[in-house]
Every structure is written in structure tokens, then in C-alpha cells.
Amino acid sequence: MNTFLQIHPKDNVLVALQDLPAGRQIDFNGTSIQLSHNVPAKHKFPFRPLHSGDPVLMYGVLVGKAVTDIAPGEPITTKNLQHDADAFHEKDANLQWQAPDVSKWKNKTFNGFHRADGQVGTRNYWLVIPMVFCENRNVNVIKTAFEKGLGFAPPEVYNEQVNDLVNLYKSGNLDAIKTYQAAENIQASTRSSVFPNIDGVKFLIHEGGCGGTRQDSDALCALLAGYIHHPNVAGATVLSLGCQHAQVSILQESLKKLNPDFNKPVLVYEQQTSGSEFNMLSNAIRDTFLALVEANKLERKPAPLSKITIGLECGGSDGFSGISANPAIGHTSDLLVALGGTTILSEFPELCGVEQELINRCEDEATADKFITIMRAYENQAQSVGSGFYMNPSPGNIKDGLITDAIKSAGAAKKGGTSPVRDVLDYTEYVTKPGLNLLCTPGNDVESTSAEVGSGANVVLFTTGLGTPTGNPIAPVVKLATNTRLAQRMPDIIDIDTGSIISGQKTIAQMGEEILDYVIRIASGEEITKAEILHQDDFIPWKRGVSL
Template identity: 65%
Template sequence: MKVLKVHPSDNVIVALQDLKAGTTVAYGDKNITLVTDVNAKHKYAEYDFQVGDEIIMYGVLVGKAKQPIKQGEWISIFNVQHASADFTIGQRKTDWTQPDVSRFKNRQFLGYHRADGSVGTANYWIVLPLVFCENRNLDVMKNALVDQLGYASHDKYHRQTEQLVDLYKSGKSIEEILNADIQVSNTVPAQERLFPNVDGVRFLTHDMGCGGTRQDAQALCGLLAGYITHPNVAGATILSLGCQNAQYSMLQEEINKRGGANKPVYFFEQQALGTEERLISEAIKQTFAGLVEANKVQRQPAPLSKLVIGLECGGSDGFSGISANPAIGYTSDLLVALGGTVILAEFPELCGVEQELSNRCVTEELAGKFNHLMRTYNQRAEEVGSGFYMNPSPGNIKDGLITDAIKSAGAAKKGGTSPVTDVLDYPEKVSKPGLNLLCTPGNDVESTTAEVGSGANIVLFTTGLGTPTGNPIAPVIKLSTNTPLYEKMPDIIDINTGTIIEGKETIEQAGERILEYVIEVASGRREALSVKHNQEDFIPWKRGVSL
């Protein structure tokens, strides 16, 4: 199949492969001769459009023609501008067709059971600062602990540097060094961990905690509390300077909102303790004692209903809304039907599908909260000269996502078709099973950071262009929208859904395959590539404008 019409009411058609001008393409009962080249992932007009005519894709308004467009002409930023439909508090549309879950009904995963009833897919100790002034002290602790405990990162690039140094010392010229056959081995001898049941010690440095608004400090403490109380975390060490906005009392308040820590939490304040040496020495000793206790916890069977999956996309392309996103949308529906939880975030990338999601909210109150968050967020963006319409990146546009509404309509497919059981404002914690909407930016790392802070113990991350994003405490599983990307970046992409584009697999088959993979990762039997490569991205969101 060369092309695809995503929704029956669409008036644009997606090219599944590069098509040349003059090619006649048959689709349904139409034969359309292309008047321009149309690259794979891009769209062309099914009819002639006049200025102001609506462009429909995924069954929703995604743009308007800003100049006449001929049938068979490439749809681009040059002839189309962003447009999306308005939204209101509509009627509840919470009926949905649940998928067949018989294959998974009695399945379990092996996880770490916590005192509050949650179950982790990993077992980490975290060290975090209440203010950026303590980042260097975290670095010192990291240098002291990681190697000695057996958590050293892959050192193949260290060996590469050693070879370069040897060549330089031997008198080789720059040209000779650059042309030298230096071997970078992909196999690194595994270090023996002192604490085999602890997956690692993670250091969550950031640039917040003081100098911003009190609201920024409160939000930061809420996010950090989400990580401290997270089921993937066995305990935490907290460093504070003492005089910053983000005080420990504020953090404790946020921890209490989330039901308390129910795990070891050690706090050290530099201005109270005095010397840096005393601060770091005491923190290292207490952390070591905590790790001894954390190592006593072992994986035990748990129902799939204990999974909380964050849904994310980054480096999206024109196939994202056709392959990977609807595939994990089906995975989402499977998990919801099994009593589990999924989190759909990235509010700037829900522009244009607000009405559908609002109608799917189980109560009018939740619909109103969602509508308010969307309007307020967009208004704040517009007040600084931006807006949701500026969300698509140059890479998105190059690969067919030419308006925010096109990008959003495809991005929303990650949430499947189930009712919306809760709407959360950052950095609230998930408390209800089912589909949750979480207000975050579209920025990949800020959004992933927030989803995990709200309770996601695994993240499914779709990409059409490739991205190395990970998280310090939750496995981030990458899914490619197309096979060429999977073959080009096998070191960072876990799952290929380009099989859907190629007609080798249905969305439903891919969704089930993805859930099988999730179970393996959640059980510790398979390592997500983001974990293997120590991709530990952590960026708290300042509640200013970030698209």
C-alpha cells in the first residue's frame, strides 16, 4: 500500500512512501495524479482547496488553507496554517469497547512491593538536593559511591580516550590520530554489585530550589516528593543548604500529601552541620546503611493492575499517529481493562482534540478542570508571544507534522479509547486507575520527568526521528514509528512498530506485543536500552511557558 487515509472524514491522504509528481495513485474509488512530489510521512490534498478551507485529518480540524491548493498537491507549511476547533463542556461519552484481555487476565510481573501497596518495577536509592547549590556535593557523593558499589557506567569511551592518549604520546600527528583504527568495544565486563537487589544509586541534580518564585519551590518539592514516594525507590538521601526557598518542611508537606514516605529518608543540612566534609561523610555513611536495608527487598509476583505506564512521544514524525502511538494506545486500553493505570501528558500536544478528551472525562467536574488547564496554558503561552501553534519542532515539520493540531491528533492516540478517570495538574500524584490526563509541557524530558513523579513505574516513549531520553528511576521503553529508524538506531530503540506501516502487523497485534515486552521489563528479565546506557534525564518543570 502506497498511501493511507487515516479517518473516513479526512480530506488529506498520507504517503507511506516517497511519491513523484505525475504518479497516479488509486485509493478507494479515486485515482489522483500528484501535481508535486510528496515524501513519505507527508500528506497531499484529496480535493481542491480554496483559501480558508478546512483541512481535516484524524477526523478533526488540523489547519486551514492559506492559499489555493490543487488536488494531489503536497500539504505543507507554505500552503496550510494551524487551526483547531473550539471546545466546551459537552456530553459525557464514556462508553467504550474494551479489548479482549483473556491472553493477559491471569498474568503477573515480578516487582518490588512497598508498604503503601504500590509495586515497583525497579529498586533504586535516590540522592537529591533541595537547591542547586548542593549539586556539586551530589557529584562528590556520586564519585565516591558509584564505582565502589559496582554501578559504574559503561567505560568503552574511556578506553577509546586511552588509545588516543597513547597515540598522542607516541608522537602521532593529528591526521594520523584521526585516521587511526581505534576499536570501541560494545561489550563491557559487568561489574559485580555489592547490593544485587538494588538497581543503582541515582543522583537527581537540578537548577531550582531558590531564586525563583515560591510557587516554583512548591512545585519542585511536589515533584521531589513524587520521586521519594515512588514505588521504584527504596529510600532517599536529601541534601539542603539551609537558606533556600525549597525548605525541608515544604518537602515534608508534599510527602504527606502523597501518603507519607513509608521508607527511609535521610536529611542533611550543610549550614547546620558546618563543613562540607562532615556533610558528605555523614550522608555517605547513612546512604550506605540504607542500601544495606534496601538490598533485603526482592522481587515478588504482582498483578498487572499494579503497572502505571507513562505515555510519551518525542522526535515525532508523520507516521507517529499511524503506527507507534495507536499501538501503545491499544496497550493502554489493554492495561486499563486489566485494572491498571496510564498517564497521558504533554498538554500542548492535545491541541485540537480537547473536545474528544473532555467528553471522555467521567464527570463534568473533570472535564471542566481539563478545559481550564488547556485554556490557561495556551493563554500564558500567547501572552509571551507564543502559543500551542508553535509547538512543532523543525524536525517534526520536516517529517510531516506541519501544524500543532496534526501533531496533537496523532499524539492523543497514545491514550487509547478508554474513559478519562482523572485530570491532574503538575505535579499531582496518580490516585485512580484508568486513563489519567497530566498537565505537562510537550518537552520530552520535562514531561517524562513529570509522569514518573506522578507515579509511572514504566514509560512507553514513541519516536519517529530517534531520541536517547531516559529517566533516573523508571525504565523508558523506546518505540520506533518506522523500520528504517529501528535499523539505524538499534542501540536506543527497543521496539519497532514500522511493521504496521509495512502491513506486516495490525495495531492490535503490535499493542499486545508491546504489553508482553512491558511485562518482561517490569519483571527485570529484560533491560530497557535507556537503562542499559544510563540515560538518566531529569528536568523539573518551572511553571512558566514551555512547549
Template identity: 80%
Template structure:
């Protein structure tokens, strides 16, 4: 195994692939570099002496500048380096793409749920949505009733542990409780035998709908419309209080915009006109049961794999993200795009410094200009409140080698592969063009994943170097570790280990192909993701305020 990596020939820093002690030497090209300090794995050190103000280059792009002199072989850190990125401008170069060989999957299919509008789902869910936080309690009543009544509830292993602790405390006191050792119980998800063609009933709990701006309400309605329109959803039950900003009519208008011929079951119940709570909830439960019985008639059928829409996401990133999991996912994206499929890359604060490359990859100037406009407006909004994209890296990112936003972004953008950008979507806009779509979202994991699914992603590939247990209510989220140590430490959240790229056991291309094969199995319902097994149903709408 190599102990270091130069990612791009233009780079003036190397990435340590394992912990390298101070005083040790590294042979790079025709020079011997003696390390000035300990270089933890995932961190960087320069191959030349850097003066104050000198550029630091990784992935072939500007990612920072030296705040003080940095000796060859010294540790690149927040103490001596600050964020810097290249500016961007209008599209100024033609783009030619060499698509990968996709002949292996040319006739491949997956087993999906076909919808009347031509979309194909990877799951078949019934959705329950509150229009406003005031209805959360009522939604939770329906949630408890249906999950327990139909067998969709999560395993009650922790309830069992509390019962054990209560009995021990009653019979043996605190000493008996202190000696208690919990045992892992079976977490296998059992299929429901009442509605075998339904994967579950899901609930989009949120804290919005009123009290914010009218823009917040309109945006929330558009996001909820995207979820109802989504091919993984068979129908929806909507609970409205009645007086809130986020009116059902606004959501219905958004639905008609997405699909003028929308014909899924949409059951709406408004508490302020329904009389008692019992009248509303008992009616909602009965009508929802009837709707699910109808949805159960839709069984999985073969569909070409280009009907799968993949969301490209990362969270809890580390210094290996941009050289293992992200480029592997990028190759998967290229394969699906080569087959005529659709992928969605989001997290605009994590595209800082690579904008020009993406601009030049846009298929026309209208699309590239839309990207420029959104990016500049987003950055300006962040700066107006004393922030900026440079504040995006989290403490965990920095600890594991992503010390500037440009370093983080250059690696994060690798999830988008190398294919042309066929469309740029503002938040809540739905992906309708095959190819790579850029979607404006924050870098926040759950806000971004929630948005990708609201824009049509039917499977999400989520890379992580630190361990992030994110999932989604209606789309399976495949978690990929950037390093083997994480996969071994947190096996209950990691689906695929790409750390074998770091060790040299596999190539980016082979891993990308393996990921596509796994996606096909997940899309067909043959494999459940770890997030699905754990019932990790995360959903956070973005209020369009400053969120990085």
C-alpha cells in the same frame, strides 16, 4: 505495501507511506489523482481541490486551513497551510467504551518490589537529591564515590578511547591520531554483587531550588516528593544548603500529603549546620550505605500486572507517529486499563484540537471541567507572551510531515487509546485512580517524562519517529520507533520497532499486545531498556513558565 493511507473516512488528505514522485498517479476510491509535486513519505496531499480558507481534516478532525488554493495531489506544507483547530466546551455527550479482550492476561503477574503503601515498583533504587543547585557539586562527589565503589558506574569505553588517543599522540603524533578507529566495547550492565536486590543509586541533578519564584520552589518540592514516594525508590538521601527557597520542610509536607503514613528511610543533611564539607559528606555516605543495606532486603515478588503504571510519551515525532507507534501504545493502554491498571497521558500542548473528544471521554463533569480549566489557562499563558500551542511543532516535526500543532496533536493523542478518562491531574499531582489519567505537562520530552514518573509511572512507553535518546533516573523508558528505517539506523536507542504496521506486516492490535508482553518483561527486570544500558538519566523539572 500500500503507498498511501486515509486515516479516517472524513479526511480530505492522504498520507504518503513512501516517497511519491510528481506526475505519478494514485488510485483512491473511484478517482485517479495525479501528484502535482513530489510527496515525501510521511507528508500529505489533498484528495479534492482546496480554496483559500478551506478546512484540512485528518484523523477525522480539523487540523488546519488552506492559506492559498491547494490543488488535488499537491503537497500540504507550511507554505500553503496554517494551524487551525476546533474549539471545545463542556462535556456534551455520554461515552460508552468497548474494552478489548484481556482474558489472556487476567491472571498474569510480574516480579516487582512491594512497598508498605501497596504500590509495587519495577526497580529498586536509592535516590540522592539536592534541594538546590548549590549542592550539585556535593551530590556529584557522592555519585562518583558510590558508582565506582559499588560498580554502578557506566562502562568507561570513552575513557579508554581517550587513553588510546593520548598514547597514539605521544608515540606517533597527529597522523597516528587521525588513523585511529574506535571499536565498540561491551556495554552490558553488570549487576552489583554487594547489594544484588538494588538496581542502582540515582541522582536528581537540577538547576532549581532558589532564585526563582516561590511557586517554582513549591512545585520543585512537590515533584521531588513524588519521586521519593515512587514505588521504584527504596529510600532517599537529601542534601540541603539551608537558606534556599526549596526548604526540606516544604518537601516533607508534600510527602505527608501523598502518604500520611510515609515510612521510607529519608536521610537529610544540611550543609550550613553540618560544619565542614567532609563532616557532612562522610556522614551522608555512611548513612546512605546503611540505608541501601536495609533496602537490599526487599526482593522481587509476584504482583498482578495492573500494579504497573504506564506513562505514555512521545518525542521526535514524525508523520508516521499517529498511525503506527502511537495507536499501538494506545492499544497497550486500553489493555492495561481493561485489567484495572493505570496509564498517564501528558503533553497538554499536544492535545490541541482533540480536547472535545477527551472531554466527552471523562467519567464525570468535575473531571472534564478541570481539564477545560487547565487547558484554557495554559493556552492563555502561552498567548500572553506572544506564543501559542500553534508554535509547538519543532523543525524536525515539520520536516517529517507534522506541519501544524493540530496534526501533531491528533496523532499524539492516539497514545491514550480509547478508554474513559478517569482523572485529570495538574502538574505534580499523583495518579491514584485506575484508568487513563491526563497529566498537565509541556510537550518538551524530558520535562514531560520527568513529570509522568513524578506522578507515579513505573514504566514509560516513549514513541519516536526521528530518534530521541531520552531516559529517566528511576523508571525504565521503552523507546518505540514509528518506522523501520529509524530502528535500523539507531539500534542502540530503540527497543521496539512498530514500523511493521506501516509495511503491513503487523496490525495495531497485535503490536499493542506485543508491547504489553515486553512491558511485563521490563517491569520484572528480565529486560533492560536501551536507555538504562546507556545510563540515560534525564531529569528536568518544569518551572510552570511557558514551555511547549
């Protein structure tokens, strides 16, 4: 196994692939370097002297500027490097893309749920949605009733643990409580014996709909419409208070924008005109049950791989993210695009420094100009409140080698592979063009994943170096570890280990192909993700205020 890596020939720093002790001799390009300090795995060090003000390059792009002299073999830290990134401008080049060989998958299909509008789902869910946070309690009442009644409830292992502890307490056995260990018994099944063709009833609890700006309410309605329109959804039950900003009429208008012929069942109940709460909930439960009877009649049938839309996401990133998992799913993206499928790359603050490359990958100037406009507006909005993209890396990111936003961004952008950018979408816009789409979202894991699914992703590939349990209510989220140590430490949340790229056992292309095969099995319902097993149903709408 190699102990260090130069990611791009232009780079003037190396990445430690394992912990390197002080005094270690590194031989690179005919030069011998002695490490002056310990360099932890995932961190960087220069192989020639850097002086204060010198640029630092990674992935072939500017990722920072030295603020002190940095000797060869000295670790790059927040004390000797500050964020810096190349400026961007209008499109000045055209991409000549060489699509990968996809002959292996040409005749492959997946088994999905075919919708009347031509979309194909990887799951078959019914949604229950509050238009405003005031209805969250009522939604939770329906949630408890349906999950327990239909067998969709999460495992009760923790309830059993509390019952055991109560019994020990009642018996006065406090010493036994201190040493008590629950038996791990997380059940993999998400099936209902009543409705075998329905994957679940899901609930989009949120804290919006009123009390914020009208822009936020309109965006919430557009996002909820994207979820109802989504191919993984058979229909929805909507609870409205009645007086909130996020009116049902706005939701209905948003649905018509997505599809003028929209015909999925949407059951609406307004509390302020329904009389008693009991009557409203009882009617909603009865009508929803009847709708589930109809939704259960739909069965999986073969569909071309072009009907798969993959969201490309990362969270809890580390110094290996841009070397292993991110480029691996980038290759998966290229394979799917070559097969006529669709991918979505989001997290605009994590594209800082690679904008020009993406601009030049845009199919036309109008697409490039839209990307430029959105990126500049987002950065200006962040700066107007005393923030900026440079503040994006979290403490966990920095600890594991992502010292600046540009370092993080250059690695994060690898999720988008190398294919042309077919379209640029603002928040809540729905995909209409096959190929790679750029979607404006924050870098926040759940806000971004929620948005990707709302824009049509029926599978999400989520890379993580530190361990992030994010899932989604209606789309399977495949969790990919950037390193084997994480995969072994947190096996209950990790689906795929890409650490074999770091060890040299597999190439990025080999791993990308394996991921596509796994996606096909997930899309067909042959396997379920760890996030689905754990009922990890994360959903956070983005308020268009500053969120990085």
C-alpha cells in the same frame, strides 16, 4: 505494501507511506490523481481541490486551514496550510467504551518490589537529591564515589578511547589519531555485585530550588516528593544548603500529602549546620551505605498487572507517529486499563484540537471541567508572552510531515487509546485512580517524562519518529520507533520497531499486545531498556513559566 493512507473516513488528505515521485498516478475512491510534485513519505496531499480558507481534516478532526488553493496531489506544506483547530466546550456526551479482550493476561503477573504502602516497583533504586542547585557539586561527589565503589558506573569505553588517543599523541603518531576507531563495548549490565537486589543509586541533579519564584520551588518540592514516594524507590538521601526557597520542611509536607503514614527512610543533611563539607559528605555516604544494606533485603515477588502504571510519551515525532507507534501504545493502554492498571497521558500542548473528544471521554463533569480549566489557563499563559500551542511543532516535526500543531496533536493523542478518562492531574499531582489519567505537562520530552514518573509511572512507553535518546533516572523508558528505517539506523536507542504497522505486516492491535508482553518482561526485570544500558538519566523539573 500500500503507498498511501486515508487515516479517517472524514479526512480530505492522504498520507504518503513511502516517497512518491512527481507524475505518480494515485487511484483513490474511483478517482485518479496525478502528483504534481514529489511527496516525501509521511507528508500529506489532498485528493480533491482545496481552496483558500478550506478546512483540512486528519484523524477526523480539523488540523488546519488552507491559505492558498491546493490542487489534488499537491504536497501540504507550511506555505499553503496554517494551524487551525476546533474549539471545545463543556462535556456534552458520554463514552460507551468497549474494552478489549484481555483473557490472555487475566492470570499473568510480574515480579516487582512490594512497598509498605501497597505500591509495587519495577525497579529498586536509592535516590540522592539536592534541594538546590548549590548542592549539585556535593551530589556529584557522592555520585562518583558510589558508582565506582558499587559497580554502577557507566561503561568506561570513552575513557579508554581518550587514553588511547593520549598514548598516540605522546608517541607523535598524529596520523593514527585521525584514523582511530574505538571498539564499541557498551556493557548491558546495570547490576552491582555488592547489592544484587538494588538496581542503582540515582541522582536528581537540577538547576532549581532558589532564585526563581516560590511557585517553582514549591513545585520542585512536590516533584521530588513524588520521586521519593515512587514505588521504584527504596529511600533517599537529601542534601540541603539551608537558606534556599525549597526548604526540607516543604518537601516533608509534600510527602505527608502523598501518604500521611509515609515511612520510607529519608536521610537529610544541611550544609550550613553541618560544619565542614567533608564531615557532611562522609556522614552522608556512611549512612546511605547502611540504608542500602537494608534496601538490598527486598526481593522481587509476583504482583498483579494492575500494579503497573505506564507513562505514555512521545518525542522527535514524525508523520508516522499517529499511524503506527502512538495508536499501538494506545492499544497497550486500553489493555492495561481493562486489566485494572493505570496509564498517564501528558503533554497538554499536544492535545490541541482533540480536547472535545477527551472532555467527552471524562467519567464525570467535574473531571471534564478540571481539564477545561487547566487547558485554557495553559493556552492563555502561552499567549500572554506572545506564544501559543500553534508554535509547538519543532523543525524536525515539520520536516517529517507534522505541519501544524493540530496535526501533531491529533496523532499524539492516539497514545491515550480509547478508554474513559478517570482523572485529570495538574503538574506534580500523583495518580490515585486506576485507568487513564491526563497529566498537565509541557510537550518538552524530558520535562514531560520527568513529570509522568513523578506522578507514579513505573514504566514509560516513549514513541519517536526521528530518534530521541530520552530516559529517566528511576523508571525504565521503552523507546518505540514509528518506522523501521529509524530502528535500523539507531538500534542503540530503540527497543521496539512498530514500522511493521506501516508496511502492513502487523495490525495496531497485534503490536499493542506485543508491547504489553514486553512491558511485563521489563517490569519484572527480565529485560532492561536501551536507555538503562546507556545510563540515560534525564531529569528536568518544569518551571511553570511557559514551556511548550
